[in-house]
Amino acid sequence: MVQKKQYVTIKGTKDGLIFLLDDSCSYENLLEELIEKLSSKHYQQSEGPDVRVKVDIGYRFLQEHQLTELENIITNGRNLAVDQFESRVLSKEESEKLRQESQTVTLMRIVRSGQVLHVKGDVLLIGDVNPGGTLIANGNIYVMGALRGIAHAGFGGNEKAVISASLLAPAQLRIADEIKQFEAEEKREQMMASAFLTEQKSFQIGRVQQLVHTHPQLAKNEAQLQV
Structure with missing residues (x-):
């Protein structure tokens, strides 16, 4: 006898319950099994x-009305309250934000x-930042x-961001919320x-070669390197 695949798994945690809903079955089959499981006197x-x-x-x-439908099925007639729906699907807005934050913008100018100037991702400036000028990047x-x-990297809270320059003589450096005057x-x-x-949130300044050891994650697209 072939065992029927379960589309709904309910697990208990110290904070409450987790409903794991299979994402490979039809929405109708998912609702059918969810209603069946919640019909138990236990719920x-x-x-x-x-x-x-x-x-x-x-x-x-899931569209908004489907999320509402699921929440109603879970909560109606039961002392259950949905705190959140967790999805691994990115919205267009989230996807665009990630794209912008992961890109490197190249500028050729003097600040x-x-x-x-404020850039959402990394910024490569071919030029100078003069005294009184400010360059800000989320990356x-x-x-x-x-x-x-003034250079402010990691705008928005990225404490792993770095600042590098061919000639470094700044008035002020900022990384995330930390400031060095x-x-x-x-x-x-x-x-x-x-x-x-550093891990202690103090500024470490030295030769650019140190990043090879401290920030290896800065290397991007090395798979495309032909040697």
Whole structure:
């Protein structure tokens, strides 16, 4: 006798219940089994606080009315409350945001005093950041020129971001929420230098070659390298 595949798995945790919904079956079969499992007396209305439920729908895309339908089936007549639906499907907006944050934008210009440039991903600036100029990136900042103004990498909270410059003599560096101000006596020019945050959230500044050991994840698309 062939055992019927289960489309709905219910697991208990210290925080409540997790509903694991198979993403390979039809939506109708999923609803049928969910209703059948929840018909058990174990899930009928009882006294006491609601049990918190997280619903994992896997790689299935559900429209808003289907999510509402699932929530109603789970909660109606039962002391169950859906906290969240967890999906591995990205929306167009989420996908576009990830694309922008993973790309490297190349600029050829001078960031002059009073100018503020903001890039959502990594930025490669072929030019200078003059005193009074500001370059901001959600990702990493690479300056093929002199960085004498302000550079803010990891805008939005990325503490793994780095700042590199052919000539590093900034007025201020920022990575995520951490700030390092450079006083006049600290403004010595460093060639081919980089800056990043240590685990203690202090700035580490040294030669750019250190990134090979501290940030190997910066290497992208090495599989395309032909040797």
